[in-house]
Amino acid sequence: MSHPIIAGQQGEVHLLLGNEAIVRGAIEAGVHCVTCYPGTPSSEVPDTFFRLSGEGKYSFEYSTNEKVALEVAGGATLAGAMSLVTMKHVGLNVAADPLLTLTYIGSPGGIVILTADDPGCHSSQNEQDNRYYARMAGMPVFEPATAQEAKDMARQALIMSRKWQQPVLLRTTTRLNHLRGPVEFGPVADPAPIEVTPKNPKRFVPIPAVARMRHPEMVKNLQTAAQDMASSPWIKSHGSGKLGVIATGISRAYVLDALSESKAIEDNVTLLQLGFSYPMDQASVLKVAQSCDHLLILEEGEPILETEVRALLQAKGIQIPVLGKEQPELGRFGEYESASIEKLLRRLTGNEEKQAELCPSEPGLSMRPPNLCAGCPHRATYFSVRQIFGDDAYYSSDIGCYTLGILPPLAAADFLLCMGSSVSAGSGFAKASGKPVVAFIGDSTFFHSGITGLVNAVFNKHNILIVILDNHTTAMTGHQPNPGVEITAMGANESQVSIEAIVKGCGVEHVRTVSPLNRKKTEAALSELKELDGVRVLIARDPCPLHARRLMGKKFVQVAYVAEQTDSVRQCLKNLACPAFTVEGEEVVINEAVCIGCMFCLQVADGIKARKRGA
Numbered sequence: 001m002s003h004p005i006i007a008g009q010q011g012e013v014h015l016l017l018g019n020e021a022i023v024r025g026a027i028e029a030g031v032h033c034v035t036c037y038p039g040t041p042s043s044e045v046p047d048t049f050f051r052l053s054g055e056g057k058y059s060f061e062y063s064t065n066e067k068v069a070l071e072v073a074g075g076a077t078l079a080g081a082m083s084l085v086t087m088k089h090v091g092l093n094v095a096a097d098p099l100l101t102l103t104y105i106g107s108p109g110g111i112v113i114l115t116a117d118d119p120g121c122h123s124s125q126n127e128q129d130n131r132y133y134a135r136m137a138g139m140p141v142f143e144p145a146t147a148q149e150a151k152d153m154a155r156q157a158l159i160m161s162r163k164w165q166q167p168v169l170l171r172t173t174t175r176l177n178h179l180r181g182p183v184e185f186g187p188v189a190d191p192a193p194i195e196v197t198p199k200n201p202k203r204f205v206p207i208p209a210v211a212r213m214r215h216p217e218m219v220k221n222l223q224t225a226a227q228d229m230a231s232s233p234w235i236k237s238h239g240s241g242k243l244g245v246i247a248t249g250i251s252r253a254y255v256l257d258a259l260s261e262s263k264a265i266e267d268n269v270t271l272l273q274l275g276f277s278y279p280m281d282q283a284s285v286l287k288v289a290q291s292c293d294h295l296l297i298l299e300e301g302e303p304i305l306e307t308e309v310r311a312l313l314q315a316k317g318i319q320i321p322v323l324g325k326e327q328p329e330l331g332r333f334g335e336y337e338s339a340s341i342e343k344l345l346r347r348l349t350g351n352e353e354k355q356a357e358l359c360p361s362e363p364g365l366s367m368r369p370p371n372l373c374a375g376c377p378h379r380a381t382y383f384s385v386r387q388i389f390g391d392d393a394y395y396s397s398d399i400g401c402y403t404l405g406i407l408p409p410l411a412a413a414d415f416l417l418c419m420g421s422s423v424s425a426g427s428g429f430a431k432a433s434g435k436p437v438v439a440f441i442g443d444s445t446f447f448h449s450g451i452t453g454l455v456n457a458v459f460n461k462h463n464i465l466i467v468i469l470d471n472h473t474t475a476m477t478g479h480q481p482n483p484g485v486e487i488t489a490m491g492a493n494e495s496q497v498s499i500e501a502i503v504k505g506c507g508v509e510h511v512r513t514v515s516p517l518n519r520k521k522t523e524a525a526l527s528e529l530k531e532l533d534g535v536r537v538l539i540a541r542d543p544c545p546l547h548a549r550r551l552m553g554k555k556f557v558q559v560a561y562v563a564e565q566t567d568s569v570r571q572c573l574k575n576l577a578c579p580a581f582t583v584e585g586e587e588v589v590i591n592e593a594v595c596i597g598c599m600f601c602l603q604v605a606d607g608i609k610a611r612k613r614g615a
Contacts, residue, residue: 003055005048006052010185011184012184013184014182015183016181017178018178019044019045020045021148021150021154021181022114022151022172023045023052024183025151025156026049026084026112026154028185028186028187029082029159029189030158030189030192031058031083032109032194033072033076033077033082033083033084034059034061034083034084035061035083035084035085035086036049036061036062036063036086036087037066037091038062038477039090039091040088040124040478041088041118041123041177043477043480046062047480050062057190062482064447065419066085067098070085070095071098072085073111074098074107076109077107077108077109077111078197079108079194079196080195080197082110083109083110083111083112084112084154087113087114087115088116089116090124092113092115092130094419094449095113096137099167102167104206104215104218106166106217106221107165109162109197110159110160110163110165111161111168112158112169112170115169115170115172116177117171117173119174119301119333119334125416125418127333131277132302135304138221139168140157140166140169140229140276140279142171142275142276143248143250143275144172144275146176147183148182149234150172152186154170157170160228166221166222171249171277173301225279226280230283235275235276237273238270238271239267239271241267241349242270242292242294243268243270243292244270244289245269245271247274247299248274248275248277249300250336254336255271256271257341258338262342262345264351265346265351270288270292274305280305286312286318294320294321297322297323297324298341302332303332306322329347330344370407371404371407371579373544377516377543378404378405378469379577380542380600381440381469381516381522382405383576383604384516384526385438385526388526389436389438393438394436394437395414395437395439396415396416396422396423396439397416398419398420398422398440400441403416409575410577420441420445420448420453421453423453423456423466424452424457425439426439427439427453427457431463437463438464438466439464439465439467440469441469442469442471443471443473443499444473446484447483451506454503454537457535464535464536465529465537466535466536466537466538467538468499468503468537470499470539470540472484472486472541472543472548472552473547479551484497484499488551499539510532511538512537513539513541516541516542519603525538556597557613559590559611560595560599560602560609561589561590561608561610562590562608564607565587565607566607568605568607569607570588571604572608576601590608
């Protein structure tokens with residue numbers, strides 16, 4: 001049976017994630033080409049396209065990194081195809097090189113770049129605000145606040161990008177990506193026949209002479225976009241109070257929540273919602289400013305809109321207090337929420353009656369820190385590395401679930417910069433310090449941006465041990481495929497790329513491959529590589545247990561149990577810290593429901609044995 005995201009008819013209402021709604025919007029627009037590099041909080045968008053690719057009329061690919069994803073989608077749009085490329089916010093750093101040229105030469109078929117920003121660093125290494133990229137690159141920006149808007153804006157952004165022949169940024173944030181809401185479907189458009197764009201090197205080959213001519217064209221396209229969207233439903237105001245509130249993104253949902261809680265607040269507020277936030281609609285901002293006594297700017301992240309509003313008012317000679325990030329309820333860090341916005345509006349409108357209390361959390365609930373899963377091969381790798389190198393080495397880490405190796409007792413992460421940096425940064429650290437360095441990088445991250453660092457390390461004769469953690473999947477973001485996997489959700493990967501072949505092809509002479517769950521062989525390989533100089537690579541290969549169960553059909557038929565309470569069992573609990581281990585009273589026990597039977601602990605402690613599951 002066809003999935004409703006594809007087969008749903010106009011007028012039907014479905015409860016969708018914000019990310020799922022984006023997929024429906026792109027399908028309604030008639031998207032031809034979808035590319036991505038998965039990254040939370042954007043991952044459900046490409047994963048949904050992937051699941052539906054057998055039914056859809058679009059092409060889809062998991063690209064090796066965000067730069068490649070944008071280049072593939074960019075090439076498609078230059079050929080006349082309507083294209084969508086998705087990534088998390090830091091992925092746009094990787095894609096910035098082609099992005100800032102693509103906005104000059106334009107997008108004949110239309111292209112939307114979905115960037116999922118992450119205020120609060122829920123799953124990211126920073127809180128960067130990619131609206132800055134829109135200003136730098138010259139891209140119109142849509143910022144949805146509800147699941148319905150996520151669908152509608154995705155559709156509109158693709159259609160308008162084709163009209164303007166200009167890339168468009170669809171900027172979401174974590175709360176929008178993962179909220180669930182009712183979405184009324186519109187009609188689905190079949191992808192338009194692709195009429196290949198005529199050759200035009202004077203537009204599409206941006207040598208300096210061409211780029212100089214295209215820059216004014218980009219500015220003109222932005223002006224056209226501003227004119228087209230001035231009367232759109234994405235710029236709307238209501239109310240007649242003397243406190244003007246200008247809100248964008250998910251902050252619009254928060255302020256609407258606050259207004260719905262109090263008629264007294266609502267009567268004192270004029271709200272301007274900028275769903276299309278760049279280029280800013282100056283006329284609507286000036287209209288609010290001229291009718292109000294104060295302006296409050298609500299935007300998660302950096303004070304970008306606030307700064308632009310202040311500049312506009314100064315240029316027009318309008319003197320009105322502008323309130324923003326300096327308010328104690330706001331700030332530049334983390335997410336906003338309805339309660340804090342309501343508190344702020346009550347204070348500013350002189351309506352400080354008691355707010356409705358939020359449901360309190362249960363007292364005494366224990367915290368559950370992030371942790372590597374029971375049976376995770378990365379835990380075994382880290383344990384063995386620590387046995388051989390201890391605290392003498394410095395550990396260069398990378399982006400992936402294996403970054404959780406930072407936690408004690410494994411403590412296998414001393415520094416990290418970005419995707420793929422473990423090899424390059426580790427090389428630099430080793431060269432500058434003269435200390436031994438072990439760099440950890442996952443299989444997907446290696447394909448993403450680790451290969452160039454490896455080539456550089458070989459060429460420049462760095463002294464580093466690189467451990468490639470190959471768990472057969474892109475585990476952290478939802479088990480998406482990468483070029484090295486044997487099997488995907490769609491079946492066997494007939495185009496599997498060998499990590500060993502790449503490593504050897506880069507000129508590495510000392511390469512070893514082990515199963516990290518075999519402690520003896522892993523530690524022997526590590527001991528051997530420790531004594532060598534130059535670039536050495538250990539490939540630690542064993543599937544993620546979740547991936548092994550879901551896609552590889554592996555049955556976990558045995559479990560470990562504590563047969564004797566020995567000192568080595570207690571040391572295993574302390575030094576391995578597998579979450580299947582618990583303490584009941586004075587005894588260490590292994591939870592059968594959590595244990596997957598990897599049996600690594602049997603190789604660590606002499607009081608542990610194996611038995612059939614349920615025996």
